[in-house]
Amino acid sequence: MVSRRALLTTGAASAVLFGLGGTWWVKTGPARSAREPWNAASAGFGDPRLNVLAYAILAPNPHNMQPWRIGLGEGGEFTVYCDLDRLLPETDPPNRQITIGFGCFLELCRQAAAETGLRADITYFPEGEPQPLLDDRPIAYVDLVEDASIPADPLFSTVLDRRTSRLPFDTSRPVDPGTLAELQAGTVDGVEVLATAEAALVDELRTLTTDAWAVEWDTASTRRESIEVMHIGKAEVDAKPYGLSIDDRLTSTIGMLGLMSPEALDDPESSAYRESLKFYDRACASAMAYVWSTTPTNTRRAQLDAGRAWVRTQLAANALGLSFHPLSQALQEFPEMAEHYKRAHELLSNNAGDTVQMLARLGYAPVVGPAPRQALESKLLPG
Numbered sequence: 342m343v344s345r346r347a348l349l350t351t352g353a354a355s356a357v358l359f360g361l362g363g364t365w366w367v368k369t370g371p372a373r374s375a376r377e378p379w380n381a382a383s384a385g386f387g388d389p390r391l392n393v394l395a396y397a398i399l400a401p402n403p404h405n406m407q408p409w410r411i412g413l414g415e416g417g418e419f420t421v422y423c424d425l426d427r428l429l430p431e432t433d434p435p436n437r438q439i440t441i442g443f444g445c446f447l448e449l450c451r452q453a454a455a456e457t458g459l460r461a462d463i464t465y466f467p468e469g470e471p472q473p474l475l476d477d478r479p480i481a482y483v484d485l486v487e488d489a490s491i492p493a494d495p496l497f498s499t500v501l502d503r504r505t506s507r508l509p510f511d512t513s514r515p516v517d518p519g520t521l522a523e524l525q526a527g528t529v530d531g532v533e534v535l536a537t538a539e540a541a542l543v544d545e546l547r548t549l550t551t552d553a554w555a556v557e558w559d560t561a562s563t564r565r566e567s568i569e570v571m572h573i574g575k576a577e578v579d580a581k582p583y584g585l586s587i588d589d590r591l592t593s594t595i596g597m598l599g600l601m602s603p604e605a606l607d608d609p610e611s612s613a614y615r616e617s618l619k620f621y622d623r624a625c626a627s628a629m630a631y632v633w634s635t636t637p638t639n640t641r642r643a644q645l646d647a648g649r650a651w652v653r654t655q656l657a658a659n660a661l662g663l664s665f666h667p668l669s670q671a672l673q674e675f676p677e678m679a680e681h682y683k684r685a686h687e688l689l690s691n692n693a694g695d696t697v698q699m700l701a702r703l704g705y706a707p708v709v710g711p712a713p714r715q716a717l718e719s720k721l722l723p724g
């Protein structure tokens with residue numbers, strides 16, 4: 342097994358690379374180590390499975406919890422498990438969103454493999470679908486097989502530029518319906534991706550997403566779940582490059598001053614609490630279009646497929662220059678959200694009984710930097 346040695350070797354190579362100053366964060370300043378996996382991905386790890394996994398760990402996932410745990414097998418295969426300490430039981434009671442994140446992860450495995458002439462044979466839930474909650478059974482078994490007939494996926498060229506943006510979008514710049522049609526075209530079988538820039542529906546969705554965010558933040562249990570996984574300031578984000586990271590220059594200063602402490606965020610009388618509400622209000626009010634996805638069933642498989650389709654949609658959006666911000670609150674299954682959940686399904690599903698799996702706002706904004714990631718090595722189960 343070459344894994345650990347290969348990783349260490351690559352770490353050294355990366356340090357030389359950073360030393361040359363050719364990387365974006367040397368110029369722009371965010372915490373270096375928390376973003377290192379974005380640079381390391383293309384370096385090569387001396388093992389095809391690690392080469393693929395180095396891209397997969399960059400997948401979008403709820404609250405950036407990165408719940409992946411990987412068991413490397415004897416040959417070209419690996420098994421993907423969920424780290425059950427990284428679930429979000431308050432905002433994601435049925436583990437639906439966490440499962441969608443695994444779908445994003447598996448799609449990036451597939452794309453990264455195809456890039457080097459490997460076919461990723463993916464078996465979902467080889468020991469059965471975990472219901473009603475995820476458990477210690479595997480999420481997927483992945484075998485990488487050489488196959489010269491496997492086409493590279495054009496979306497893969499955007500993988501290192503994929504970003505979630507929470508900035509306000511430019512309200513003077515509409516999103517063209519033709520652009521939305523391109524996004525929708527990249528879905529996978531079994532998942533419908535829909536989008537609108539039509540003013541009346543965008544307006545309704547702005548209201549829905551704003552109101553749903555207020556419910557998530559004003560409900561103590563869901564707010565506290567987010568606060569518990571928040572890391573404030575560069576040093577803390579470097580040490581814990583997962584969860585909700587608040588480490589751009591301004592907020593890390595506020596964090597150091599103690600204005601944005603976990604305690605203040607949890608106090609409805611504080612400015613940190615009110616600013617958090619306003620932050621999302623501004624974001625939702627500047628939505629210029631929305632994209633969402635639906636599935637006819639809500640099985641674990643459907644959730645993985647929804648994740649595969651979702652990361653494809655986001656890659657396509659970013660490739661077209663669109664900023665992309667998932668707004669999942671109205672789709673969440675905790676009791677206080679029931680009214681908005683119902684409204685979201687009335688507005689967004691074409692067929693009764695469909696599950697709306699994802700919803701995001703779209704628009705144009707300055708490009709943001711990548712989110713933190715834990716090193717690949719920390720995700721490998723002891724072999």
Ligand SMILES: Cc1cc2nc3c(=O)[nH]c(=O)nc-3n(C[C@H](O)[C@H](O)[C@H](O)COP(=O)(O)O)c2cc1C
Binds near residue numbers: 666
């Ligand atoms: C299932 C799912 C739900 C998400 N919901 C939200 C959300 O409600 N609000 C948000 O700001 N980001 C949401 N995101 C985006 C994640 O927070 C983001 O992927 C993660 O922080 C990593 O950042 P990155 O996508 O820039 O790599 C969601 C992502 C997934 C896969």
